[in-house]
Amino acid sequence: MTDKILVTTTEQIPGQNYEVIGEVFGLTTQSKNIAKNIGAGLKNLVGGEIKAYTELLSDARDIAIQRLRANAVALGADAVVMMRFDSDSISTDMETVAAYGTAVRFKD
Template identity: 50%
Template sequence: MGNIGSIDEYGGGQGPSADVLVVTTNEVPGCQVDRVLGEVFGLTVRSRHIGSQLGAGLKSLVGGELRGLTKTLVQSRNEAMARLEEQARARGANAVLAMRFDVTEAADVGAEICAYGTAVVISRTS
């Protein structure tokens, strides 16, 4: 297996000190939901870079990972996630449940990446 790059280049997610917990589950073990604040989302739209499109087109002829596009998608998801957290924090939430990503084509010029979920206030059960 070749060099896959650093975790920051090809991965994402929250760090250990996040003040708004974001999970893909409907509940957090050991916690109860005290208040549901509603849906929150973070959105970004990324245009396609002509150079990366040409490179991706050439790479698709021979197969393999499109690393430039992978990095762009990771950056876009992380940006959408940060905006989701910001929205949740602004509403007074300390967690987002059932977080999902949605990626769609944006008028044939790029991609819309949306992170969404339910903003809640949780507390530990003892």
């Protein structure tokens, strides 16, 4: 059901009139296991992309969007407009990601 919720970064959805329900959020905090943290530390010495952390952020982003959609469904929304991400490091091996936007209901 949540995968049917349209999520867009735009303010308007072409061809749709809607009413604003309210703000919605999807939050997650993720960390990598000790082995991947050691590998990332070694990669940090030589430079380049640290794929373990790229994967961590990608996974966290996906989870945050799933939770955003679930929050929108719970409010009876048809879509989320003006979706944005925010992220921050909690420690050297933990990242928090927030997806947030405005839940809307389509009008006929």
